[in-house]
Amino acid sequence: MTKVRHSLKDVARHASVSVATVSRYLNGNLDLPANTRGRIDAAVTRLDYTPNPHARRLSLGRSDSIALILPDIANPFFSRLAAAIASRAEESGQMVTLHATMNRPDREAAAVEAAGRNMVDGLILVTDHVPDDEVLRHLGRLSRIVVLDEGVSANAPCVLCDNRQGGELAGRHLWTTGHRRVGYIGGRADLPGTVARLDGLREGMHGIAPVSVYADSHTRTSGRELALRFLERRRGETALFVGSDELCVGVLEIFRERGVRVPDDVSIISFDDVRPLHLFAPAITAITQPVERLGQCAVDLLLRGDWTDPAIRTEIRRLPVHLTERASVRRIEPRQETIEPTNKETRS
Amino acid sequence: MTKVRHSLKDVARHASVSVATVSRYLNGNLDLPANTRGRIDAAVTRLDYTPNPHARRLSLGRSDSIALILPDIANPFFSRLAAAIASRAEESGQMVTLHATMNRPDREAAAVEAAGRNMVDGLILVTDHVPDDEVLRHLGRLSRIVVLDEGVSANAPCVLCDNRQGGELAGRHLWTTGHRRVGYIGGRADLPGTVARLDGLREGMHGIAPVSVYADSHTRTSGRELALRFLERRRGETALFVGSDELCVGVLEIFRERGVRVPDDVSIISFDDVRPLHLFAPAITAITQPVERLGQCAVDLLLRGDWTDPAIRTEIRRLPVHLTERASVRRIEPRQETIEPTNKETRS
DNA sequence: GAGGTTTAGTAAACCAATTAACAAGACGAA
DNA sequence: TTCGTCTTGTTAATTGGTTTACTAAACCTC
Structure with missing residues (x-):
């Protein structure tokens, strides 16, 4: 045979x-x-x-493959990203090696190190937290890296969505529907993406900062924990801006278990729009990320010619997002506001 | 640097x-x-x-990596499979190269061929359709292959769920809730998995075969198309057994657009249970697949020692499934078996 | 027919490992 | 003293390509 x-x-x-x-x-x-x-x-x-590709690679000193490092391929956001990346990479004749880190820094470091050893032609890194020194050290020996989805500083170009705009769209939507006290449940607070979203949210809310902020990694489990904390310490929030569909699933589970009704008791806006939110009960309003374009963009950037130019290492590609309105935000009348004076202006 | x-x-x-x-x-x-x-x-x-891994691989004649070929990594069923596989492979010191075929036979053939050229240590093939000759020819030159999820005959061991049992559980549930006329929307009719599910369904339904069967690949688009056909030609089916969550999403979209209520107008049981069906409106009853175990099992089988034994090529690992009851199946009274009797009962 | 250029092709170094075959020295036993 | 056996290594072949430097022959020009 x-x-x-x-x-x-x-x-x-x-x-x-x-x-x-x-x-x-x-x-x-x-x-x-x-x-x-x-x-x-x-x-x-x-x-x-x-x-024989091994001989070829040995001789040529390259591998015709790119490494894709991400927290968890089972997460639909990352898996759709991976799909776009795999498809684009294949068009360029590159193989893709997959490394799921499960958000563990040691595995992240190991994956980056493996990528370096394998002399991959490029590395796409998507991470949920700020990389530690170990990871940065290993990254240092790779020449072509693109950081995707979170703009962690790793001396490499970034591709991400416009988080600030996303926050602002959500804030504006909440503001115009009458919400004045909102909470935020999202990814790690030290990530630039989280900061940008909160900034945008406050701007969209006409300068009103969220009443409460709960942050952890983007997992369903975290969503459940943070939702519990939110319910325990709730201080009149009428709406919740959730940083990812993954967290949102956890939040919704807790709300359902505790009998908290959406949107009657709490309005919700999610971020990503990669789960079938339109079929949820209720359908969840969300900031929609251009997931496929993010992935394609990362590969294109990676395989571009001129990596000798040092300017590329500071490049940031910020793709626009949009709000998809569904049924999880309730219109309320902002009455006598404890902290807020009369606010009746409505922005388009 | x-x-x-x-x-x-x-x-x-x-x-x-x-x-x-x-x-x-x-x-x-x-x-x-x-x-x-x-x-x-x-x-x-x-x-x-x-x-230097290239030199090492050239010298040793192996690659320390396994190829994972699947239809679409953006599909949660496949992505969860991939997560389990990647995790298990990593434990064994194997890299994973990802190949998404998008159900196109030419890309499938290309991926298998690339795997062969790269002298991978193993190949995990998950496909949505019966492989063509080209694919089989390329498979012929690989020594270690595991076919996952669909038992297509490729002279290789299979890991899959007990489709017959899944069909039977669904059939029995529908029977005991009073349904007598059911339809099936699922994957390709020529796949053994489809046949087994239909067999099981009939058995669970005490010998009553489904009134209608609509089959195509497991995509949301197919789900929409098949749902339309189902509605057009409907002949009194009170329930629908859907072969995957992916199809189910498409079906639910069409039902929602057309004002078909679940479960009042049609009851639904899905298969896979990888989407957050518990948050859907209504929560969807489903046959739950042991996705993680399927992936682990495939890797374990692949990396087992004794591949010289020809018996391994005919091995089939069939993992049990279970039914997760939610709110998408309505209890009805099976009266005189015409098309629609009077329906006034309402379930909680 | 000398000189220059193009064409067609080769020999050998190189990439960075693994490994079979072998050898020199130390040590113990007969 | 001599033989055998470890111990501690070494030399050189092998894996399968790529590529530089080079050559032999043909073809053109004057």
């Missing part, structure tokens, strides 16, 4: 030329007369020759 | 021994006196030596 693999030497022998000739011809940097060319082609097809 | 990579030769020079000694010592098949050992260790740490 397992056929014998033929090598370049075999092809050369069959075509009565040297290995160098075959190699150069096949790689397109040698023009040959029709006769020789025909002999080589014939030998290649007859022997069903395909070059 | 980019440090110089040191080779075995450098280590040997620094430790004043030959490369062979270093190589054998590092690979554990040479005992050395403390002195020499210390010198080598010191050189390794000082030069920050890591072996």
